[in-house]
Amino acid sequence: MLSPADIETLLLTFKVASIATALMLLIGTPLAWWLARTRSAWKGIINAVVALPLVLPPTVLGFYLLVLMGPAGAVGKFTSWLGLGTLPFTFTGLVIASVLYSMPFVVQPLQASFASIGEQPLEAAATLRASPLDTFFSVIIPLAKPGFLTASILGFAHTVGEFGVVLMVGGNIPGKTRVVSVQIYNHVEALEYSEAHWLAGCLLLFSFTVLIILYTVLKTHPVAHQLK
Amino acid sequence: MFINNFTRSLLALSLLTITSLVYADTTLVAVASDFTKPMTEIASAFEKATGHSAKLSFGSSGKAFAQIQSDAPFEVYLSASEKYPLELEKSGHAVPNSHFVYAIGKLVLWSATPGYVDNQGEILQTGNFKHIALADPAHAPYGVVAEDVMKSLGVLDKLRPLFVMGENISQTFQFVSTGNAELGFVAFAQVIDINTGKIGSGSGWIIPDNLHGPFNQTAVLLKKGAENPAALALVDFLKSPTALAIIEKYGFGLTK
Numbered sequence: 314m315l316s317p318a319d320i321e322t323l324l325l326t327f328k329v330a331s332i333a334t335a336l337m338l339l340i341g342t343p344l345a346w347w348l349a350r351t352r353s354a355w356k357g358i359i360n361a362v363v364a365l366p367l368v369l370p371p372t373v374l375g376f377y378l379l380v381l382m383g384p385a386g387a388v389g390k391f392t393s394w395l396g397l398g399t400l401p402f403t404f405t406g407l408v409i410a411s412v413l414y415s416m417p418f419v420v421q422p423l424q425a426s427f428a429s430i431g432e433q434p435l436e437a438a439a440t441l442r443a444s445p446l447d448t449f450f451s452v453i454i455p456l457a458k459p460g461f462l463t464a465s466i467l468g469f470a471h472t473v474g475e476f477g478v479v480l481m482v483g484g485n486i487p488g489k490t491r492v493v494s495v496q497i498y499n500h501v502e503a504l505e506y507s508e509a510h511w512l513a514g515c516l517l518l519f520s521f522t523v524l525i526i527l528y529t530v531l532k533t534h535p536v537a538h539q540l541k
Numbered sequence: 542m543f544i545n546n547f548t549r550s551l552l553a554l555s556l557l558t559i560t561s562l563v564y565a566d567t568t569l570v571a572v573a574s575d576f577t578k579p580m581t582e583i584a585s586a587f588e589k590a591t592g593h594s595a596k597l598s599f600g601s602s603g604k605a606f607a608q609i610q611s612d613a614p615f616e617v618y619l620s621a622s623e624k625y626p627l628e629l630e631k632s633g634h635a636v637p638n639s640h641f642v643y644a645i646g647k648l649v650l651w652s653a654t655p656g657y658v659d660n661q662g663e664i665l666q667t668g669n670f671k672h673i674a675l676a677d678p679a680h681a682p683y684g685v686v687a688e689d690v691m692k693s694l695g696v697l698d699k700l701r702p703l704f705v706m707g708e709n710i711s712q713t714f715q716f717v718s719t720g721n722a723e724l725g726f727v728a729f730a731q732v733i734d735i736n737t738g739k740i741g742s743g744s745g746w747i748i749p750d751n752l753h754g755p756f757n758q759t760a761v762l763l764k765k766g767a768e769n770p771a772a773l774a775l776v777d778f779l780k781s782p783t784a785l786a787i788i789e790k791y792g793f794g795l796t797k
Contacts, residue, residue: 376715384720401721402672402705484705484716485677498708502603502680 315511321488322496323515329404329492330472333411337419337468338461340412345423346453367417375481378410382482402484407492410482411472419468426460427453462531470523474516568771569596569614571605573621573758575646575683575710575728579791580619586787587778593771601709603680609634609763616766617775619643619758621710622682626761639762643779645794646756647729648686651745653718658744664724665696670703674716674725677706682756683713687726689753718743729792738792750794758793 315323348360366374381388382400389399400406434456438448454461476494483490485499493512500509572580577599584595598605598615606625609615610632618635620626623642629635650665652658664670678684684706691697705721707713710728717725726748734741750756760779766772778784785795 379715379721380719382721398671399721401716480708480712481715484672484674484722485708486705499677499679501607502601502677502708504603504607504680 315515316508318487319493319496319508319512322491322493322512325488325490326473326492326494329407329411330469332408333415333472334419334465334469336408336412337416338465341416341419341423341464341468345420346427348420349424349427363420364417366414371414371475371477372481374414375410375478378406378413378478378482382406382409401482402486402490404489406482407479407490410478411475414475414478415468415471418471419464422460422463422467423457426457426463430456459531463527466523466527466531470520473519566592566771567594567596568616568766568769568775570598570617570619570775571609571613571615572597572599572619573602573605573682574599575621575730576619576644576758576793577711578730579644579787579793582787582791583779583784586783587775590781590783591771591774591778593774595771595775601680602682614765616763616769616772617760618763619760619779620682621646621758622685623755623757623759626759629761629763633764635761635763636767639776640759641761641776641780642757642796643760644758644788645750645796646682646686646758647750647792647794648683648690648748648753648756649727649729649732649740649745650690650724650748651717651727651732651740651743652724653720653743654723655742655744658724658746660746662694662746662748665691665694665700668724670723672705672716672722673700673703674705674707674713674722674727676710676713676726677708681707681709682758683710683726683728686753686756690726690748693752733792735790738790757796 344359344363348356348363379401380386382392383389384393384399392398392400397405400409430453434452435448438452443451474494475492476498479490479492479495480498483492483495485491485495491499493516497509497512497516500506500512570580570584580597580599584597588594595617602620602622602625605613605615605618606620606629609618609629618626618629623640626635626640630637630640650658650662658664675687676682676684678688688697691700705716705725707716710731713725714727714731716722717727729740729747732740732742732745740747760776762772762776789795
């Protein structure tokens with residue numbers, strides 16, 4: 314059965330994933346919009362930067378973050394100067410790492426759905442004298458709704474499943490940075506296989522449900538989105 | 542494309558010869574990550590001395606243990622603790638009574654900052670630090686003895702909220718060496734300067750053995766290696782003066 318410590322890791326994981334998903338939508342929406350519409354020479358480079366976590370081993374990302382956010386790193390010096398201390402081993406650090414790690418799963422579906430809207434609805438909105446902000450909220454968001462749903466679900470699910478980055482920057486602190494994937498790993502290492510099975514089963518069920526929703530209810534194809 | 546029968550059988554024959562040669566002379570060894578440096582040097586000395594070769598796979602002792610139980614192809618297992626080899630002998634994955642202590646682990650309280658850790662460990666009582674790193678005591682041998690030390694000094698409950706835990710001793714070292722944790726319990730082998738036999742950088746306290754339980758790093762011959770001359774030779778070689786000298790050089794103790 315799940316112990317109170319296991320349940321704590323599940324709750325913490327969902328908390329990290331929810332906050333990270335909200336932040337990714339906030340940052341990812343304008344970024345995806347820009348990427349979908351721009352003809353700038355920077356487009357290719359920015360696209361590559363966003364997609365980097367897809368191909369980079371999580372341990373590489375985790376190691377760089379540990380060094381950068383540490384007291385000798387540029388980010389660490391900046392956060393210390395702000396009086397925030399350093400970010401590794403903190404909940405905030407974990408959220409920031411998750412945002413970087415899962416960003417492509419939010420930006421790419423959004424970018425694809427923004428691109429598929431095309432010029433016409435925007436021109437129509439312009440002729441009706443809608444302000445850009447009004448156009449965004451009453452035209453673009455409704456049209457890109459499937460993209461937003463896919464982005465949220467994938468971003469959330471991918472954050473729930475992250476392991477390598479958390480292991481590198483988290484420090485395995487109960488209630489603060491010990492997420493469910495780390496807890497499963499701990500159980501396996503400590504030879505507590507039945508506890509590991511329970512938690513692993515929960516994650517399997519969760520991931521499978523998420524994909525079922527994506528493929529049947531939303532009828533989207535996450536991989537196809539990414540390849541566009 | 543046409544390949545005539547002669548070429549084909551020649552190819553098959555040569556492949557067979559190569560593989561049988563490799564199998565006769567090579568042994569696959571699972572090694573606890575704290576023993577990475579000495580074992581690398583021991584393996585090359587072993588190759589020079591015997592002509593056999595040892596392929597090394599480094600990782601946490603617990604992970605290797607789980608893999609061996611799932612029939613991983615390892616032939617010799619150098620664990621950082623006594624528990625796992627004994628367990629494997631019981632479960633029939635290791636040759637009965639083949640375990641032996643190859644080294645005594647030495648623990649160091651270390652900081653990357655020079656002058657930070659005093660040579661008596663007073664800082665544990667008085668220090669004003671935010672994080673102290675150790676390997677996870679739930680499964681890592683270095684974590685278990687680190688907890689013992691804090692218990693002996695009566696600071697365990699006070700320090701527990703400051704714990705950051707590495708999944709193995711290499712990761713724990715990383716936390717401290719990058720400065721993210723001000724100090725931490727690491728392996729002497731990780732910080733020793735092998736030319737002087739002292740701590741090479743930063744500052745540290747080599748913790749006396751009497752502050753923690755026994756730290757017998759134990760090896761065992763696995764069933765898969767029972768018939769392999771290279772595996773048997775490696776087990777012998779680990780007890781040779783050459784190997785013992787290397788083990789001591791890297792900051793491990795020897796059994797008396």
